Amino acid sequence: MAEQIRVAIAGHGNLGRGVEAAIAKNPDMRLVGIYTRRSPEHLKPRDAVTPVHAMSALPDHTDRIDVLILCGGSKDDLPRQGPELAALFNTVDSFDTHARIPEYFTAVDAPARANRRTALISAGWDPGMFSINRIVGEALLPDGATYTFWGDGLSQGHSDAVRRVPGVAGAVQYTRPVKEAVDRVRSASRPTLTTREKHRRECFVVLEEGADAEQVHNAIVTMPHYFDEYDTTVNFISAEDLARDHQAMVHGGFVIRSGNTSKENAQVIEYGLKLGSNPEFTASVLVAYARAVHRLNAMGQYGAMTVFDVAPGLLSPKSPAQLRAEQL
Amino acid sequence: MAEQIRVAIAGHGNLGRGVEAAIAKNPDMRLVGIYTRRSPEHLKPRDAVTPVHAMSALPDHTDRIDVLILCGGSKDDLPRQGPELAALFNTVDSFDTHARIPEYFTAVDAPARANRRTALISAGWDPGMFSINRIVGEALLPDGATYTFWGDGLSQGHSDAVRRVPGVAGAVQYTRPVKEAVDRVRSASRPTLTTREKHRRECFVVLEEGADAEQVHNAIVTMPHYFDEYDTTVNFISAEDLARDHQAMVHGGFVIRSGNTSKENAQVIEYGLKLGSNPEFTASVLVAYARAVHRLNAMGQYGAMTVFDVAPGLLSPKSPAQLRAEQL
Numbered sequence: 014m015a016e017q018i019r020v021a022i023a024g025h026g027n028l029g030r031g032v033e034a035a036i037a038k039n040p041d042m043r044l045v046g047i048y049t050r051r052s053p054e055h056l057k058p059r060d061a062v063t064p065v066h067a068m069s070a071l072p073d074h075t076d077r078i079d080v081l082i083l084c085g086g087s088k089d090d091l092p093r094q095g096p097e098l099a100a101l102f103n104t105v106d107s108f109d110t111h112a113r114i115p116e117y118f119t120a121v122d123a124p125a126r127a128n129r130r131t132a133l134i135s136a137g138w139d140p141g142m143f144s145i146n147r148i149v150g151e152a153l154l155p156d157g158a159t160y161t162f163w164g165d166g167l168s169q170g171h172s173d174a175v176r177r178v179p180g181v182a183g184a185v186q187y188t189r190p191v192k193e194a195v196d197r198v199r200s201a202s203r204p205t206l207t208t209r210e211k212h213r214r215e216c217f218v219v220l221e222e223g224a225d226a227e228q229v230h231n232a233i234v235t236m237p238h239y240f241d242e243y244d245t246t247v248n249f250i251s252a253e254d255l256a257r258d259h260q261a262m263v264h265g266g267f268v269i270r271s272g273n274t275s276k277e278n279a280q281v282i283e284y285g286l287k288l289g290s291n292p293e294f295t296a297s298v299l300v301a302y303a304r305a306v307h308r309l310n311a312m313g314q315y316g317a318m319t320v321f322d323v324a325p326g327l328l329s330p331k332s333p334a335q336l337r338a339e340q341l
Numbered sequence: 342m343a344e345q346i347r348v349a350i351a352g353h354g355n356l357g358r359g360v361e362a363a364i365a366k367n368p369d370m371r372l373v374g375i376y377t378r379r380s381p382e383h384l385k386p387r388d389a390v391t392p393v394h395a396m397s398a399l400p401d402h403t404d405r406i407d408v409l410i411l412c413g414g415s416k417d418d419l420p421r422q423g424p425e426l427a428a429l430f431n432t433v434d435s436f437d438t439h440a441r442i443p444e445y446f447t448a449v450d451a452p453a454r455a456n457r458r459t460a461l462i463s464a465g466w467d468p469g470m471f472s473i474n475r476i477v478g479e480a481l482l483p484d485g486a487t488y489t490f491w492g493d494g495l496s497q498g499h500s501d502a503v504r505r506v507p508g509v510a511g512a513v514q515y516t517r518p519v520k521e522a523v524d525r526v527r528s529a530s531r532p533t534l535t536t537r538e539k540h541r542r543e544c545f546v547v548l549e550e551g552a553d554a555e556q557v558h559n560a561i562v563t564m565p566h567y568f569d570e571y572d573t574t575v576n577f578i579s580a581e582d583l584a585r586d587h588q589a590m591v592h593g594g595f596v597i598r599s600g601n602t603s604k605e606n607a608q609v610i611e612y613g614l615k616l617g618s619n620p621e622f623t624a625s626v627l628v629a630y631a632r633a634v635h636r637l638n639a640m641g642q643y644g645a646m647t648v649f650d651v652a653p654g655l656l657s658p659k660s661p662a663q664l665r666a667e668q669l
């Protein structure tokens with residue numbers, strides 16, 4: 014085997030742990046270190062031999078790392094870490110604040126370009142694989158309509174919102190596509206769908222002692238932005254049930270493009286994900302793009318990029334000739 | 342709008358007619374001509390104003406055409422036309438003899454490279470979009486298994502085989518995925534499936550006068566390679582029913598990758614197509630790749646390529662900045 018790609022992780026949350034697991038599945042890569050803002054000695058890597066360093070050690074470690082995978086949060090961490098670290102390393106991140114992508118792209122592009130680094134932003138599944146399927150679907154069927162459905166999936170933001178309701182001791186929220194809407198979309202009828210028609214929301218809530226169930230229920234289903242535009246079910250369960258049945262970070266969904274290639278003929282393209290673990294799958298995407306970033310940098314392609322700029326063959330450990338012979 | 346891409350068609354069968362329809366859906370392109378080996382005056386383009394030329398006129402038309410889409414058959418036409426025309430034009434084709442792709446790639450690569458042309462081979466849906474999903478699925482979930490199911494779809498080769506059976510006046514054959522197999526694959530259990538377990542075959546047959554139905558049935562279901570490894574149903578119908586209900590060239594199928602990102606967590610990726618017209622969808626893919634080929638050639642990327650080498654953003658008429666802002 015050729016030399017392994019030396020990968021490191023910046024930030025050790027759900028995604029960072031997922032990246033550890035993903036690198037272990039890719040023999041052409043090696044995890045050379047985990048970097049954290051917390052005290053390194055308190056972090057427990059999946060594999061005890063993996064070195065853990067302070068984030069502040071990164072500037073001294075530029076010659077040890079081929080690609081640094083940024084696993085910080087999109088809200089507060091990446092807007093600072095992304096531009097800073099793209100000056101020092103080839104990077105991959107999963108920045109997912111859709112509305113701020115252009116500004117984040119620009120902020121990362123300049124330092125990366127100036128230092129001949131390659132920085133792949135906003136990889137993962139949405140943004141990421143779903144985005145690719147949105148633009149390719151549209152390119153293949155220009156006379157058509159695109160639909161993205163999410164779920165069945167645990168939504169972190171909505172679960173947090175429910176937990177902030179007075180009287181709630183614990184909660185999770187699942188986003189579920191509405192089956193009738195999905196069937197209509199799959200039939201190529203290009204329906205116009207409201208927010209309420211596309212998804213419903215289901216909450217599993219543990220009440221605090223003495224809390225009023227009716228009041229909690231109403232506070233949830235009428236919550237502006239989060240729930241008022243949806244049909245929401247609230248189930249009250251015990252703390253034991255919550256701990257036993259609702260820990261998995263399941264998610265997924267599908268992107269459907271339907272369109273006509275002529276008056277007579279309709280076509281439907283569907284890309285779907287059923288994820289047992291949202292952060293582990295997202296991490297697997299980041300790791301495959303780390304391989305591509307390593308190659309793109311070697312080819313002299315510097316600056317910020319997105320998944321739209323990466324040819325699929327670059328994600329695979331196999332050579333172009335092998336891919337053509339075996340998998341085309 | 343910027344200057345339109347000038348596209349031409351070489352070969353006017355099902356696929357060639359599909360390309361005509363697809364170009365009409367893409368305002369950034371213009372169909373400048375159809376080239377055929379038959380007498381041009383007998384061809385009927387979809388739009389009567391489209392010029393039809395003899396194939397032999399192509400060498401004199403190199404300055405009129407940005408991308409030539411090769412719509413000849415994979416068996417006899419493309420192996421000759423591909424290398425010859427790649428010396429004169431940027432080309433896109435749908436060469437689908439999987440086993441001969443490496444040799445075809447080499448045959449096209451040399452003349453294209455020598456003449457600074459870009460030649461995209463084996464685009465379409467399989468090879469094509471399905472191939473992309475096979476290699477990306479494997480790259481994202483290296484510890485996993487990939488399954489390709491075809492159908493429900495009309496198979497040209499199998500329909501032809503049935504038509505050659507003595508006593509058959511007309512016939513079509515549909516390939517259908519076996520639902521139980523698909524469900525097992527979707528459950529992430531990574532089953533090992535035999536040919537018989539994955540697909541079944543269904544024939545609709547019009548008998549010649551006086552033909553023996555029992556004999557025809559047996560000749561079909563025991564036919565080596567084509568039917569003997571499958572469970573096959575044979576339905577006898579009237580010539581009117583065949584003409585009325587079985588003209589659409591429907592096809593499709595799905596590529597499923599299931600895998601584990603850790604011992605605990607399984608993930609499933611599924612890409613599916615439901616095609617009202619196989620040639621029109623294939624043609625739409627070729628036309629989107631014609632856009633990419635035009636851009637790649639302008640970027641100085643010469644020689645043979647496959648869909649594995651093309652970044653998704655190049656398929657879209659939108660600019661990278663617009664794609665990032667609106668669709669990532």
Ligand SMILES: NC(=O)c1ccc[n+]([C@@H]2O[C@H](COP(=O)([O-])OP(=O)(O)OC[C@H]3O[C@@H](n4cnc5c(N)ncnc54)[C@H](OP(=O)(O)O)[C@@H]3O)[C@@H](O)[C@H]2O)c1
Binds near residue numbers: 084
């Ligand atoms: N594109 C997609 O499809 C997609 C999908 C899923 C997630 N994402 C993105 O991924 C980002 C990260 O997600 P995540 O689930 O990994 O977030 P997280 O668990 O909250 O981790 C974020 C950061 O917080 C710090 N942290 C983690 N655990 C901590 C603890 N116990 N105490 C204090 N700090 C802790 C870590 O940095 P330090 O080690 O430096 O302290 C870590 O990098 C999200 O913001 C989201 O934007 C994208």
Ligand SMILES: NC(=O)c1ccc[n+]([C@@H]2O[C@H](COP(=O)([O-])OP(=O)(O)OC[C@H]3O[C@@H](n4cnc5c(N)ncnc54)[C@H](OP(=O)(O)O)[C@@H]3O)[C@@H](O)[C@H]2O)c1
Binds near residue numbers: 415619
């Ligand atoms: N990659 C994929 O997913 C995919 C999917 C579907 C098909 N394909 C490929 O596409 C290829 C073309 O398919 P197709 O359905 O367009 O084949 P087709 O209809 O048989 O046409 C093939 C060629 O035959 C000639 N022709 C057409 N009609 C004719 C007629 N009535 N009499 C004499 N010659 C005629 C045309 O060349 P002239 O005009 O020069 O005579 C045409 O270019 C197939 O071989 C297959 O390999 C690929």
